[in-house]
Structures are given as C-alpha cells and as structure tokens.
Amino acid sequence: xxxxxxxxxxxxIFAGNSEMAALMRSHxxxxxxxxxxxxxxxxxxxxxxTMLPSHFAQIIFWGEDYIQLYNDAVIPxxxxxxxxxxxxxxxxxxxxxxxxxxxxxxxxxxTTGEAFFAADRLFHPSRFGYLEETYFTFCYSPVxxxxxxxxxxxxxxxxxxxxxxxxxxxxxxxxxxxxxxGAKTRTSACLAAADALNPxxxxxxxxxxxxxxxxxxxxxxxxxxxxxxxxxxxxMDLTERSSCWSLVDVQKSREPLLxxxxxxxxxxxxxxxxxxxPHSAFVLPILSGNKEIVECLLVAGISPRxxxxxxxxxxxxxxxxxxxxxxxxxxxxxxxxxxxxxxxELDRAKTAFFSNVSHEFRTPLTLILGPLExxxxxxxxxxxxxxxxxxxxxxRNGLRLLKLVNTLLDFSRIESDRTSAVYEPIxxxxxxxxxxxxxxxxxxxxxxxxxVDCSPLPEFVYVDREMWEKIVLNLISNAFKFTFAGEIAVRxxxxxxxxxxxxxxxxxxxxxxxIERLFERFHQVKGAQGRTFEGSGIGLSLVxxxxxxxxxxxxxxSALGEGSCFRVSIPTGCVHLPAQQxxxxxxxxxxxxxxxxxxxxxxxxxxxxxxxxVEEVKNREGRKxxxxxxxxxxxxxxxxxxxxxxxxxxxxxxxxLLSQRWQVETAANGxxxxxxxxxxxxxxxxxxxxxxxxDGFQLLNSLRADPVTKSIPIILLSARAGEEATIEGLEAxxxxxLIKPFSARELVARVETQLQxxxxxxxxxxxxxxxxxxxxxxxxxxxxLANILGWTPLLKQQPFDWAKxxxxxxxxxxxxxxxxxxxxxxxxxxxxxxxxxxxxxxxVDLVFLLQGVVATFHPSAEAxxxxxxxxxxxxxxxxxxxxxxxxxxxxxxxxNAIKFTxxxxxxxxxLERLDSDIEITVSxxxxxxxxxxxxxxxxxxxxxxxxxxxxxxxxxxxxxxxxHLVQLHGGxxxxxxxxxxxxxxxxIRLPIIKATD
Numbered sequence: 001x002x003x004x005x006x007x008x009x010x011x012x013i014f015a016g017n018s019e020m021a022a023l024m025r026s027h028x029x030x031x032x033x034x035x036x037x038x039x040x041x042x043x044x045x046x047x048x049x050t051m052l053p054s055h056f057a058q059i060i061f062w063g064e065d066y067i068q069l070y071n072d073a074v075i076p077x078x079x080x081x082x083x084x085x086x087x088x089x090x091x092x093x094x095x096x097x098x099x100x101x102x103x104x105x106x107x108x109x110x111t112t113g114e115a116f117f118a119a120d121r122l123f124h125p126s127r128f129g130y131l132e133e134t135y136f137t138f139c140y141s142p143v144x145x146x147x148x149x150x151x152x153x154x155x156x157x158x159x160x161x162x163x164x165x166x167x168x169x170x171x172x173x174x175x176x177x178x179x180x181x182g183a184k185t186r187t188s189a190c191l192a193a194a195d196a197l198n199p200x201x202x203x204x205x206x207x208x209x210x211x212x213x214x215x216x217x218x219x220x221x222x223x224x225x226x227x228x229x230x231x232x233x234x235x236m237d238l239t240e241r242s243s244c245w246s247l248v249d250v251q252k253s254r255e256p257l258l259x260x261x262x263x264x265x266x267x268x269x270x271x272x273x274x275x276x277x278p279h280s281a282f283v284l285p286i287l288s289g290n291k292e293i294v295e296c297l298l299v300a301g302i303s304p305r306x307x308x309x310x311x312x313x314x315x316x317x318x319x320x321x322x323x324x325x326x327x328x329x330x331x332x333x334x335x336x337x338x339x340x341x342x343x344x345e346l347d348r349a350k351t352a353f354f355s356n357v358s359h360e361f362r363t364p365l366t367l368i369l370g371p372l373e374x375x376x377x378x379x380x381x382x383x384x385x386x387x388x389x390x391x392x393x394x395x396r397n398g399l400r401l402l403k404l405v406n407t408l409l410d411f412s413r414i415e416s417d418r419t420s421a422v423y424e425p426i427x428x429x430x431x432x433x434x435x436x437x438x439x440x441x442x443x444x445x446x447x448x449x450x451x452v453d454c455s456p457l458p459e460f461v462y463v464d465r466e467m468w469e470k471i472v473l474n475l476i477s478n479a480f481k482f483t484f485a486g487e488i489a490v491r492x493x494x495x496x497x498x499x500x501x502x503x504x505x506x507x508x509x510x511x512x513x514x515i516e517r518l519f520e521r522f523h524q525v526k527g528a529q530g531r532t533f534e535g536s537g538i539g540l541s542l543v544x545x546x547x548x549x550x551x552x553x554x555x556x557x558s559a560l561g562e563g564s565c566f567r568v569s570i571p572t573g574c575v576h577l578p579a580q581q582x583x584x585x586x587x588x589x590x591x592x593x594x595x596x597x598x599x600x601x602x603x604x605x606x607x608x609x610x611x612x613x614v615e616e617v618k619n620r621e622g623r624k625x626x627x628x629x630x631x632x633x634x635x636x637x638x639x640x641x642x643x644x645x646x647x648x649x650x651x652x653x654x655x656x657l658l659s660q661r662w663q664v665e666t667a668a669n670g671x672x673x674x675x676x677x678x679x680x681x682x683x684x685x686x687x688x689x690x691x692x693x694x695d696g697f698q699l700l701n702s703l704r705a706d707p708v709t710k711s712i713p714i715i716l717l718s719a720r721a722g723e724e725a726t727i728e729g730l731e732a733x734x735x736x737x738l739i740k741p742f743s744a745r746e747l748v749a750r751v752e753t754q755l756q757x758x759x760x761x762x763x764x765x766x767x768x769x770x771x772x773x774x775x776x777x778x779x780x781x782x783x784x785l786a787n788i789l790g791w792t793p794l795l796k797q798q799p800f801d802w803a804k805x806x807x808x809x810x811x812x813x814x815x816x817x818x819x820x821x822x823x824x825x826x827x828x829x830x831x832x833x834x835x836x837x838x839x840x841x842x843x844v845d846l847v848f849l850l851q852g853v854v855a856t857f858h859p860s861a862e863a864x865x866x867x868x869x870x871x872x873x874x875x876x877x878x879x880x881x882x883x884x885x886x887x888x889x890x891x892x893x894x895x896n897a898i899k900f901t902x903x904x905x906x907x908x909x910x911l912e913r914l915d916s917d918i919e920i921t922v923s924x925x926x927x928x929x930x931x932x933x934x935x936x937x938x939x940x941x942x943x944x945x946x947x948x949x950x951x952x953x954x955x956x957x958x959x960x961x962x963x964h965l966v967q968l969h970g971g972x973x974x975x976x977x978x979x980x981x982x983x984x985x986x987x988i989r990l991p992i993i994k995a996t997d
Contacts, residue, residue: 013045014048020086023086027087032087041146044145057157059155060154061152061154062151065091066091068089069086097123097125109150110153113142113144114142133274135161138155138156177326181326189327191207199273201315203303204301205224205298205300206219206232208299214293217247217297220296229269230266250283256285258281258308260279262279276304277304278301279304286298296323296327300319368398396649400602423462423581423582424462426462432468436454437452439477439480439600441604443480451490453489453492474599476599481606484508485506486506488504498570499569499570500567500569505565507563508560518540543566547568552571554568555569605649640682641665641751642686643658643664644667645687657747658748669692674702684751689716701733711758715736715751716729735754839968840884841880841882844879846918847872849886851870853887864905866901869907881993888962890909890922892958894907895958900927901925907923907924914989918991919988928981928982929975938959938963969990971989973987973988
C-alpha cells in the first residue's frame with residue numbers, strides 16, 4: 001500500500017472551503033507537538049475531518065499538551081486569541097483561567113474517561129485584552145485512539161453570555177419596579193432604587209437630587225461606593241462647570257453622558273463583585289413628568305468585565321426611566337397626601353365652623369322661638385287669626401332650623417371627638433316602639449301602614465337615649481319621605497350577642513350604584529322622587545356615626561322600585577363602651593321623646609293636597625302625548641300666576657303675598673305644574689329650583705321647548721346665592737332669578753315687571769300679526785272675488801249657449817269654493833289663537849278615512865297625469881280621533897303635493913303602524929324645498945318662492961293649521977326634502993289611542 005502524499009493527505013483531512021480548513025491546510029504541523037499530518041493517528045484524522053464541517057462550535061484538545069484544533073463556529077468564542085490558538089496548547093491560550101477552571105476539567109475527562117457537562121458556567125477569559133464576564137454551556141467528551149487509550153477530547157460549546165446577562169437585567173428591572181411602588185417621596189424612590197441595583201451590571205450608583213432652583217444637587221442615595229469616597233461628594237454646585245461628574249452638561253442637555261476616565265479622575269475604585277475598579281460611568285438625567293425639568297441625576301458605574309455596547313446603554317436608560325416612573329408615582333402620592341391633609345384640615349375647619357355657627361345660631365333662635373311661643377300662648381292679648389297663622393309659620397320654620405342646627409352640632413361634636421354620650425341600660429324594645437309610634441298619625445294620614453314589631457328583649461341594652469332617638473327618628477323619617485304606597489315596618493330583635501333594629505319600607509328603592517355613597521355626608525341620590533327635595537344630606541351619615549359610637553354597624557339593602565331596609569346592629573352588654581361614659585337610668589322617657597316633635601311636624605307638612613297629587617299626575621295615562629300644545633283660556637282681568645314650590649309654608653306665604661294683586665294657583669313640584677299648565681296657560685310661572693320629580697330647571701326646559709309655552713315669563717326662586725347661580729338660571733332661559741331670602745316688595749316688583757313686559761310683547765306680536773294678516777288676506781280675497789264678479793254681470797247682460805254658461809258657472813263655483821276654504825282656514829286660525837279650537841274625538845277607522853280622502857284627489861291627479869300611489873295597510877286601526885280634522889290635514893298635504901308636482905310625477909300616501917304609534921307619510925317627486933326654508937314650513941303666513949307655473953295661492957296658513965291639529969291629537973308632523981327638484985315628504989306620527997281608552 002503506497003502512502004499518500006502530504007498535500008493530498010492534508011486536502012483529505014482538512015477538506016472544505018471553511019476558514020479553519022484553509023488555515024489547517026496551510027499550517028506547519030511539523031513544528032507542533034502533534035507532528036506532521038502523515039504521522040497523525042487515524043482516530044485524530046477522522047475526528048478532525050468530522051469536526052471541521054460541523055455548524056456547532058467544537059474544539060479538539062489532543063495529547064498531553066492539549067493541543068487545540070477547532071472549527072469556524074469557535075472563532076467568535078476565541079476572539080483575539082484566534083488564529084494564534086490553532087495548534088497551541090490550551091495552557092498557553094487560557095493561561096488566566098488554566099489552573100482554576102480549564103485544567104481541572106480537561107484532566108478529569110482524560111483520567112476518568114467520562115464526559116463533563118455544564119450549563120451557563122461562568123468564565124473570565126481575556127479574549128480582548130481584559131478579563132471578561134462570560135457564560136458557556138458545554139460538554140467535554142473523551143476520544144480514544146486505536147489502542148483504546150484516551151488521547152484527547154472534543155468539546156462542544158455554546159456561549160450563553162447574552163442570555164444570562166439579559167435575564168439578570170430583566171430580573172433587576174422587575175425588582176426595581178417593585179421597590180419603587182412603595183416609595184412615598186422622591187428621596188425614598190431613589191433609596192429604593194439604589195438597594196435594588198445589582199453590582200454585576202452597575203458596580204456603583206449615585207443618585208443626585210436637583211433643588212428647586214436648579215443650581216445645586218444633593219446626594220440622596222448611593223450603592224457600591226463607601227460614604228467617604230471622593231467619587232461621591234455630598235453636594236455639588238451646578239453653576240460650576242468643573243463638577244467631578246460633568247453633571248452641569250447633562251442637566252443642560254438633558255442627554256446621557258459617557259465618562260471614560262473614572263480612574264484618572266478618582267483613582268482606583270476596587271468594588272464588588274470582582275474587586276476591580278470600573279473604568280467608565282454613564283451619567284443619566286431623570287426627568288420630571290412633563291420631561292422639561294431634570295429632577296435627579298444618576299451616575300451609574302459600568303462593569304469592568306463587560307463591553308459597553310448598545311444593549312448595555314439601553315439597559316441603563318431603562319433603569320433611569322424606571323426610577324423616573326417611581327419618582328412620578330411618589331410625586332403623585334405626595335400630592336395626594338397633601339390634598340388629603342388639606343381636605344382633612346378643611347374638614348376640621350368646617351367642623352369647627354359648624355360647631356361655632358351652631359352655637360351662635362342658638363342664641364338668636366332662642367330669642368326668636370321664645371317670644372313666638374309667648375305670643376301664641378298669650379291669653380291676655382290673643383292674636384288675630386291672620387297674625388296667628390303668620391306666627392305659626394314662623395315658629396314651625398324656626399323649629400325646623402333649630403333641628404338642622406342641632407344636627408350640625410351633633411356632627412361637629414362627633415368629628416371633633418367631643419361627644420358627651422351617656423350610655424344607660426334601658427328597655428330598648430319599649431323605647432323604640434314609643435319612638436316609632438309618634439309617626440303613626442303622619443304615616444296613616446299618608447295612606448300607609450305602620451308595622452311595629454319590637455319584642456321584649458331578655459336584658460336591658462346600653463344606649464345613649466338621645467343618640468338612639470336620633471337613629472330611629474332619622475331612619476323612619478327617611479323611609480316616610482320616599483314611600484308613597486304600602487307600609488313602613490320597624491322591628492327590633494336580639495340576634496346572638498347583638499340587638500338588630502330594622503326599618504323597612506316599600507318605597508322607591510335605591511339604585512345599586514348609589515348604595516356605597518349613601519352614608520357620605522351631604523350626599524343625596526340624584527333624581528330620587530321623594531315627598532320633598534329639602535334636606536341637608538347628613539341624616540344617614542349622622543346615623544352611621546351615632547351607631548359607630550355604640551360599637552355597632554348599619555347596613556342597607558334595596559331593590560329599585562321595591563323598597564329599602566336599613567339594619568342597625570349594636571352589641572349587648574357594656575364592655576365595648578368607654579367605662580367613664582356608662583351611667584344609670586336617671587332620665588325619664590317623656591323628656592327624651594320631646595325631641596321627636598320636629599321630625600313629626602316636618603313629616604306632616606309634607607302631606608299637603610299638592611303633594612298628594614304627585615302620584616296621580618305621574619300615573620295619569622296619556623300625559624306624555626298630551627303635552628304638545630294646550631288650549632288657551634283667556635286670562636281674566638286679573639293676571640294668573642302659577643306658583644311652584646315643594647315647601648308648603650313657602651307656598652302659603654307667597655300665595656298670601658301675591659293673591660292681593662293677582663290670581664295665584666299653586667303646585668308642589670314641576671310635574672304637577674306641567675299638568676296644570678296643560679289645562680290652562682298661566683300668565684307667569686314663579687318656581688323654586690330644587691324640587692322632587694321635576695325640578696325648576698326641568699320645568700323651565702319643558703316650557704321653553706314647546707312653541708305654545710315658550711313665551712310664558714318664568715321667574716326662578718333659589719337658595720343658591722352668587723353670580724354664577726344667577727347666570728346659570730338666566731342662561732337656561734329664565735326671565736328673572738330671585739335669591740332667597742328676598743323681601744316681599746322686591747318679589748312683587750319683579751313679578752309686576754315681568755307681567756308688564758309680557759303684555760308689551762303680546763301687544764307687539766298682535767300688531768305684527770294683524771298687519772301680516774291684512775296684507776295677505778287682502779290679495780287672496782280679491783283674486784277669487786274678481787273672477788266671480790267678472791262672470792256674474794256677463795251672465796246677466798247677455799245670453800250664452802249652455803257650454804259657455806257651464807264654463808262661467810264652473811269658474812264661479814271654483815272661486816267660491818276657494819273663498820269658502822279661505823274663510824274656514826281663517827276661522828280655524830282665529831279659534832287656535834283664542835284657544836277655542838276643540839277636537840270632537842270619536843272612534844275612527846284610519847284606513848277607511850285615508851282611502852276616502854285619497855279618492856277625492858284622483859281627478860286632480862289624473863288631470864296632471866300624476867300617479868297617485870296608495871300604500872295603506874289593510875290592517876284595521878280603530879283610533880280615537882277627530883275624523884273631520886284628520887281629513888282636513890291629509891287633504892291639505894295631498895293638495896300641496898299634487899299642486900307642486902310636475903306633469904307625469906308621483907304622489908305616494910303611506911299608512912303604517914310602528915310600535916305604539918301610527919305613521920302617515922305623504923311624499924311627492926315635486927319641486928322640493930330649499931334647505932334654508934325647511935325650518936319655516938309650518939310658520940303662519942309663510943310661503944317659499946316657487947316657479948311661476950307652480951303659483952301656490954293661499955295665505956300660507958294651511959300647514960300651520962295642520963301642525964296644530966296634529967299636535968292636538970298628541971302627535972307630531974315633520975317635513976323632509978333633499979332640496980329643490982328633489983321632492984318632499986311630510987311625516988305624521990300619532991300615538992295609538994284606542995276608542996276604549
């Protein structure tokens with residue numbers, strides 16, 4: 001067998017186009033311990049030829065000197081040691097890690113003949129002129145020669161430095177975020193960040209806080225460096241550019257800065273974890289929330305064993321951003337804390353104010369109520385009936401004010417922890433039953449049932465009598481205020497070691513969204529329908545505070561429209577109560593029950609005729625459709641005023657005051673007022689703003705939205721003082737806004753002024769209407785009269801043949817019909833304006849009615865070759881309506897459609913049922929209506945300009961009458977047109993009112 005030539009052998013073993021194959025072919029192996037290639041063992045030749053084409057990083061260590069051979073995938077791992085490492089002993093290539101890391105692994109595999117595997121193993125090679133922090137996953141496998149001896153080994157390796165360090169940095173960022181979440185101040189955010197930094201990526205960190213003036217920084221947190229390090233000065237002046245970390249440049253540019261001469265500036269700084277000094281640092285600005293101001297500056301050391309590349313820079317920028325986020329969170333917390341402190345201080349000031357004011361109110365109230373009581377009980381000099389009535393109103397409202405003052409005083413005492421409670425053992429069941437019973441007369445007068453179920457308890461219960469009285473009375477008063485039917489139940493039972501009071505009603509209920517805010521001070525449920533809108537909104541909050549003083553809880557359950565149940569639970573015994581506030585049962589029951597009088601009297605004042613009709617108004621069927629227009633009854637010589645207020649005393653007082661000059665009717669809220677206005681228009685509305693069901697602003701909006709009522713003068717009365725409240729009322733459309741309290745003379749003057757201004761507006765409108773009417777009617781009456789008068793003399797003077805006489809008579813008849821229709825329309829307008837137009841309601845078959853009207857228009861449509869299309873449902877729709885007036889409306893719409901549709905066009909009438917409404921549409925393919933004229937289509941005496949061949953004729957009141965007649969039926973009429981030449985559609989919608997209704 002002839003041995004191969006050296007060149008041929010090298011090309012066989014080191015085959016391929018890889019970089020390492022080429023290097024191995026050109027390498028002089030005879031100068032290495034391996035010797036010439038032709039002397040290599042077959043096992044080494046095979047191993048090398050197998051390794052070279054592999055895409056895995058593989059290294060062969062051969063012989064006792066561990067000579068290295070490797071493929072292309074290893075080149076990046078070897079770094080600057082390549083290509084010198086080829087054919088070199090591993091001892092020389094990896095001298096810095098030979099004894100500690102590389103040698104033990106190689107010798108272990110060689111001597112034991114077993115493979116060695118490790119994942120993410122840390123190595124510190126010097127591949128680029130400095131010791132690196134690197135991580136590898138590898139496996140060293142033994143390779144045996146022909147004699148079975150381990151002559152070398154092959155290592156398959158993967159560098160995992162990027163993955164290991166990346167995961168470590170992500171973990172640090174998560175810890176940084178978690179640490180910053182608890183920061184409450186800017187300084188604590190920096191301290192938390194400094195503690196969360198790992199020294200492998202940031203061997204040292206300095207957090208400098210910039211002062212408000214921006215001219216000084218203070219070190220508030222640090223890591224890695226000792227406190228006395230020259231590299232960590234406590235303060236630095238930013239006005240000097242010679243700051244040791246170039247902080248001035250970073251502050252001004254708001255951009256990071258790389259410092260590469262740390263050792264030159266501060267000397268060696270041997271730090272953990274490698275005991276080496278960082279050579280570089282990265283200075284980063286930490287900006288405020290608006291990114292305009294540098295709040296802090298972070299000096300971050302760069303690891304001496306890692307290359308500062310783009311990934312490293314991005315990581316440090318993320319660190320700065322996370323600290324920035326933590327500072328922003330801390331700032332928000334600080335701002336919230338300051339707001340809370342400010343609110344608490346305001347709350348304390350408000351409580352002190354209430355306490356002081358409540359005390360100050362008591363003296364004048366005593367001097368008011370005392371003489372009032374003397375006057376009412378003075379038998380020697382009795383009051384006249386009128387004076388007695390006035391004094392009783394004063395006394396009632398004085399007591400009401402005293403009740404409010406006492407409530408505020410109770411609240412301020414609780415808030416300032418100055419309550420003087422005396423907890424006494426009492427028969428709580430009897431006491432609660434007595435308290436509930438004082439409401440019986442008011443509840444039964446309202447048509448409700450009071451259920452009192454207070455079974456005897458096995459032992460006396462410790463309560464403060466006055467506090468318990470307020471708890472029970474507030475809950476019953478609240479239930480009565482919002483219950484209009486059914487019952488109110490008061491129950492008291494012992495459940496285990498607790499006593500439970502339950503006040504349940506069948507009232508309006510509470511929306512679920514409102515329950516959690518129900519016990520907040522001054523909170524009132526928006527839109528809740530009650531017997532009155534009055535109230536301070538602190539009753540339930542006071543109940544909760546008083547219950548807490550007894551060591552108890554109060555809870556509420558409610559279903560909207562079904563009712564509510566308030567449950568108060570307090571412990572039995574007295575161990576939970578302050579020992580110094582426990583007393584004996586000294587006070588009598590009657591003395592305490594005197595405090596119930598203001599609650600009951602207030603409830604009785606809610607039971608007035610006006611209030612009693614709220615449900616009737618609410619449940620009256622058809623009110624929604626009826627409130628579109630109202631028959632007008634002429635005012636008498638005395639003008640009529642509608643007074644709307646939910647306070648009975650205020651209604652009585654204002655009625656007495658205004659009745660001396662005008663007719664006055666009253667309503668307890670806006671809902672009742674709307675119903676009364678529907679029956680008869682007032683000359684002026686004087687209304688309170690805050691009322692149940694429909695308040696003053698809602699009443700105002702309803703009246704202003706309707707053409708018939710929009711001109712009624714409206715004066716708002718409100719307890720809301722200030723310029724903003726007045727502007728709000730006037731902008732909403734009120735004619736005047738009067739703030740309580742007001743003088744009688746001022747009110748009378750304001751009412752008189754608005755009535756006079758209204759009368760002037762009516763006179764001006766009447767004059768303008770009269771002028772428009774005369775100008776229009778003159779022309780329209782003359783035209784048909786001229787035709788009639790022209791033919792009449794001719795018929796008298798000369799004989800005509802029958803054909804010509806028929807033409808003359810047709811002309812006279814046609815113009816007489818036009819004249820008759822004009823007169824009828826004018827009479828309708830007169831009836832509308834005087835409020836005398838009435839509907840004759842009866843059962844009407846709308847299908848039959850429409851078909852009859854359409855039949856009368858077939859001749860005129862055929863004369864113009866217009867196709868008259870009927871799309872009328874065959875379903876019978878019996879309806880309560882005025883048959884003649886509906887025919888008048890439909891005839892007017894069809895007449896206009898045919899009149900303004902050219903030859904050969906189409907007119908369509910459609911009848912459909914839509915839910916609870918009937919819809920009638922009349923559409924045509926005629927001349928259409930300009931967009932700017934559409935809003936004026938239904939105005940009196942208004943006509944659009946049309947081409948001469950479509951001269952409209954008439955006085956422009958047909959559509960105005962049609963709208964009024966539709967509104968009298970509770971419906972609406974609308975017009976739509978895409979513009980000139982695009983046709984027109986009129987749509988009538990009528991609520992279905994069956995004849996049986």
